Amino acid sequence: DAGITQSPRHKVTETGTPVTLRCHQTENHRYMYWYRQDPGHGLRLIHYSYGVKDTDKGEVSDGYSVSRSKTEDFLLTLESATSSQTSVYFCAISEDRVTSGANVLTFGAGSRLTVL
Amino acid sequence: GQQLNQSPQSMFIQEGEDVSMNCTSSSIFNTWLWYKQDPGEGPVLLIALYKAGELTSNGRLTAQFGITRKDSFLNISASIPSDVGIYFCAGRRVQGAQKLVFGQGTRLTINP
Numbered sequence: 001d002a003g004i005t006q007s008p009r010h011k012v013t014e015t016g017t018p019v020t021l022r023c024h025q026t027e028n029h030r031y032m033y034w035y036r037q038d039p040g041h042g043l044r045l046i047h048y049s050y051g052v053k054d055t056d057k058g059e060v061s062d063g064y065s066v067s068r069s070k071t072e073d074f075l076l077t078l079e080s081a082t083s084s085q086t087s088v089y090f091c092a093i094s095e096d097r098v099t100s101g102a103n104v105l106t107f108g109a110g111s112r113l114t115v116l
Numbered sequence: 117g118q119q120l121n122q123s124p125q126s127m128f129i130q131e132g133e134d135v136s137m138n139c140t141s142s143s144i145f146n147t148w149l150w151y152k153q154d155p156g157e158g159p160v161l162l163i164a165l166y167k168a169g170e171l172t173s174n175g176r177l178t179a180q181f182g183i184t185r186k187d188s189f190l191n192i193s194a195s196i197p198s199d200v201g202i203y204f205c206a207g208r209r210v211q212g213a214q215k216l217v218f219g220q221g222t223r224l225t226i227n228p
Contacts, residue, residue, distance in 0.1 A: 004158075040220055041220065042120075042122075042204060042218040042219055042220040042221050043159070043204065043206075043218040044218075045215070045216075059215075090158050090159075092158075104149055104161055104164055105149075105159075105161075105206075105216065106161070107151075107158030107159045107160070108158050109156070109157050109158050110156075110157070110158050
């Protein structure tokens with residue numbers, strides 16, 4: 001998976017509990033992203049980061065926060081998980097802005113989260 | 117957010133058949149990407165297209181960047197069992213907020 005590790009790969013939690021998903025990359029890419037994948041919706045961007053401590057919201061950011069204290073790590077936190085956040089979460093990286101040039105996304109293997 | 121219209125949503129074919137799928141939008145795009153997702157894995161890039169009219173092949177896969185810049189097509193020739201999976205298109209819009217938008221995916225099932 002091009003040096004992208006997501007953890008945990010599977011998690012079951014209860015409504016109202018906090019959850020943190022971790023993405024670790026060994027490619028030294030500047031950009032990191034969190035997507036969620038749901039049937040009928042494809043992949044939707046939650047948050048992304050363009051450098052250490054530099055983050056911005058995606059199209060479905062409500063209920064999620066992120067942090068990037070090191071180039072290689074990008075954390076996604078659900079402060080109080082809800083059943084609507086049951087999904088498969090994918091981390092992705094790109095060398096530079098995916099909206100320019102020939103930069104493309106490389107995805108991790110995904111983290112399946114179930115909120116009961 | 118805006119999504120691409122990807123069709124068909126699912127396909128059930130016999131091994132050896134050719135496959136065609138497409139993505140369309142009302143917006144103009146300057147990049148089209150095609151990804152494949154195997155069960156339990158993340159999407160993997162198959163083909164990237166950067167120019168209207170461009171036709172690019174990757175083995176048995178061929179993708180085209182539509183002349184209108186509002187659509188793209190992916191063809192798979194002589195399908196084999198390992199082609200099973202979900203295929204996603206992704207496009208980069210020319211105008212408006214610069215971002216990558218994804219289609220809903222085409223799930224391909226192959227009967228041996």
